[in-house]
Amino acid sequence: MAASFARGRCVGSDLLRPITRRLFPPPLSSPSTSRFSLSLSTATEAGHPLRVISLEGLGLDTSGAWKQVVHQVQGVFEESRATGLACFYLDAGSIVPKESIARGYENLKAFHGLSDEVKVKYHSTRSRISRGWVPLFEEPAYEQKVSHVEAFDLGMEVSEEDAAGDPGIGPNVWPSELKSFRKEVYGLYQELTDVSDVLFRIFAHALELEDLDSLGRHSTTKARSVMRLLRYPPETVQVVVQDDGKDIGISAHTDFECFTLIHQSAKGLQVLGADGRWVEVPPLPDSDTSFVVLIGDMLECWTNGELLATPHRVVRPKDGRERMSLIRFNGLDNDTLVLPFPKFGKPKPKYERGIRQGDHLQEAADKAQKNTERLLEKGDLPPSKYSAQNSAKTL
Numbered sequence: 001m002a003a004s005f006a007r008g009r010c011v012g013s014d015l016l017r018p019i020t021r022r023l024f025p026p027p028l029s030s031p032s033t034s035r036f037s038l039s040l041s042t043a044t045e046a047g048h049p050l051r052v053i054s055l056e057g058l059g060l061d062t063s064g065a066w067k068q069v070v071h072q073v074q075g076v077f078e079e080s081r082a083t084g085l086a087c088f089y090l091d092a093g094s095i096v097p098k099e100s101i102a103r104g105y106e107n108l109k110a111f112h113g114l115s116d117e118v119k120v121k122y123h124s125t126r127s128r129i130s131r132g133w134v135p136l137f138e139e140p141a142y143e144q145k146v147s148h149v150e151a152f153d154l155g156m157e158v159s160e161e162d163a164a165g166d167p168g169i170g171p172n173v174w175p176s177e178l179k180s181f182r183k184e185v186y187g188l189y190q191e192l193t194d195v196s197d198v199l200f201r202i203f204a205h206a207l208e209l210e211d212l213d214s215l216g217r218h219s220t221t222k223a224r225s226v227m228r229l230l231r232y233p234p235e236t237v238q239v240v241v242q243d244d245g246k247d248i249g250i251s252a253h254t255d256f257e258c259f260t261l262i263h264q265s266a267k268g269l270q271v272l273g274a275d276g277r278w279v280e281v282p283p284l285p286d287s288d289t290s291f292v293v294l295i296g297d298m299l300e301c302w303t304n305g306e307l308l309a310t311p312h313r314v315v316r317p318k319d320g321r322e323r324m325s326l327i328r329f330n331g332l333d334n335d336t337l338v339l340p341f342p343k344f345g346k347p348k349p350k351y352e353r354g355i356r357q358g359d360h361l362q363e364a365a366d367k368a369q370k371n372t373e374r375l376l377e378k379g380d381l382p383p384s385k386y387s388a389q390n391s392a393k394t395l
């Protein structure tokens with residue numbers, strides 16, 4: 001999406017990157033005696049595709065529960081040497097109560113349930129920074145494929161005066177028809193900001209960076225951190241694209257920010273392992289406050305590719321029911337130039353010039369726009385009913 005863009009980059013064979021030697025430190029304590037090994041076996045026994053890490057009991061001090069979480073995250077990073085997947089489930093219930101998540105879904109349903117005539121007032125192309133409604137068939141094309149998803153996008157609330165024209169930063173749009181939407185949805189956004197702040201520090205600790213604010217200090221109140229309320233119609237509904245692509249909810253991509261939190265009402269999310277196989281990552285049956293944490297492009301660059309951004313996609317629901325998801329991207333300030341930390345060795349050619357968060361998002365938007373134009377030319381994508389272009393170009 002353009003701010004509604006912020007999403008992933010196109011992927012193809014370059015997703016199948018070879019697993020190179022990694023530099024992660026060994027876990028903080030012996031896995032045989034730690035909670036880490038217990039939670040790994042529990043996760044495996046429970047048949048979860050990814051490790052489950054909980055923020056329960058986490059205090060402000062970096063001992064006790066904090067160390068356990070760091071240790072578990074290190075375990076995930078360590079395992080990703082073989083699997084390519086440095087992603088995991090995070091139970092964030094101690095920061096984001098289940099009621100907030102439930103209200104998030106209620107508001108998502110209420111917004112997407114409004115008529116198109118009402119929703120078009122909030123069309124993302126009417127916002128300088130692409131906040132608001134992204135109708136079906138207007139999702140940026142990360143691949144040469146048509147996505148089947150409708151979105152409402154928001155981010156940090158910044159006045160136009162404070163934004164001073166910065167790309168991707170500015171005021172949100174709020175549907176006046178839904179009285180509690182703003183308060184509840186922005187409340188959830190703020191709780192997710194708290195989770196994000198903790199995770200930035202946990203990641204810094206797990207990577208054994210000396211300063212725990214090394215990452216998070218670049219994600220201020222002007223960070224490119226968008227939240228999306230996504231609705232995927234089931235495959236049984238509204239198929240106007242080529243037959244072989246009818247099951248695509250969102251085409252394959254990695255996210256452009258540092259990391260992403262995903263809460264889903266139903267299965268559909270898949271991540272791509274180093275062996276080239278797509279792994280289903282369904283919601284956890286026993287936890288309604290668990291998010292999937294995906295690694296984004298900026299963290300990949302910071303670690304010189306020790307952590308790989310997680311390729312992912314969504315397949316459409318086949319059971320006749322819609323799928324909903326609450327997505328929170330955790331990005332950096334526009335001007336942040338990310339270069340590999342020296343401890344990860346000589347920067348690889350891919351990262352040696354660094355990546356600037358704002359530029360990266362813009363390049364991705366431009367790339368997706370080109371894909372969209374090609375799809376339109378081929379007649380695979382229906383032209384937008386609401387705007388001159390199918391995906392917003394401005395960030």
Ligand SMILES: O=C(O)CCC(=O)C(=O)O
Nearest residue numbers: 007008230262269314325
């Ligand atoms: O709906 C989901 O689970 C994932 C959405 C996604 O990948 C994105 O918006 O970048």
Ligand SMILES: [Fe+2]
Nearest residue numbers: 007008254255
């Ligand atoms: Fe994504």
